[in-house]
Amino acid sequence: MMDGKIVVNGVHSPVTIRRDGWGIAHVDSSTEADAWFGQGFVAAQDRLWQMEFDRRSAIGTWAEVAGPTAVAADVLSRRLNLRPSAEADIAAMSVETHSMFEAYASGVNAYLGSGLPLAPEYALTGTVPAPWEPWHSVAVFRVRHVLMGVWQQKIAQAEILLRIGPDAYAKLDQRSPAGTTTLLPPGRDGAVRSLIARGAAELADAIAVLGPVTSFEGGSNSWAVHGSRVTTGKPVVCNDSHRRLDVPTVYWQIHLSSP
Known part of the structure; x- marks a missing residue:
């Protein structure tokens, strides 16, 4: 975490990022694009090494960091064509959706160029983070789900x-x-x-x-309870995503606010 101001390229107007007592980031901006930019910046601050692992796992370059034991995983990722499919997804997106991924990537890269500390794993492995590209976000999603299920x-x-x-x-x-x-x-x-x-x-x-x-899971579930059966009188909607526990968890909470 950090206090104060930092000047970066890529935003259209000032973006405010504050942390609550739980460390959750709240991003306030005057445009939607700047909100996605802020999310990318904070994601890199909190989860950059996890992003690095997922990106390399998706495109089949994790063995460059982990050594020969990771070759089998890289071979599988390349055989599954995760990179070409992620690039094809980005190319097929609408202009509006593509701009969201562009803004997020710009936020990640702004953090990389800010001079703020990188995840300690980079120093431990002698790895230098490559710029984040829009299709990387799709590739991360794909590698997290391509083998999920049964x-x-x-x-x-x-x-x-x-x-x-x-x-x-x-x-x-x-x-x-x-x-x-x-x-x-x-x-x-x-x-x-x-x-x-x-x-x-x-x-x-x-x-x-x-x-x-x-993860080997049978599937997730979701359910709802009518307000008449809840003490508050308000309906409850819940979801149970069947994922194995990992550290850090795949889930990451953030609050974005823009007009």
Whole structure:
């Protein structure tokens, strides 16, 4: 945290960032673009190394920092084409949405050029942070979700289907809900089985490095309670996102305010 004023490039008017008693940042600005800029600045201040890890995990360069043990994870990320897909997403965005990502990236880069302290991991690893580009934010989202869910179960089901055939598979209790189609790669059974086995082996090697971004969860849930059943008389809306615990957590709270 810091007190005082700092002059940076990229904002259209003064932006105020204050911290409450919990350390949560509150960003006040006179334009929406400056609010996104402020968010990027504060995100870099609070979570820059986590952003570095996620970005490198997405584009397949984490082994440059972590060494040979991370090669399997980098290979998987590149095989999944996370970078090209993130760049394609940015290119397809509307002008308004793209400007949000641009402003956020400018805020991150403003922090990098501010002379304020970087995360200590940079000094420990001898790493220099590269400028943040708009598509990096999409890549981070993708790597955080591409393996989230039940991919382990899907691979197991594909292997079982190949081994016992569709008739026996249809009688299993643990199969996907009725009406769900189980897809297998095209080709002869032997080639398909080899492909699935190789893919499962690559994933097993990669998850040892990717850690929290490969959460095996059955899904999230959300629910609401009518105000008549609450002591305050107001409705309650809750969400339970099924994620494994990691430090720092993937969630990061911030308050943005603009006209």
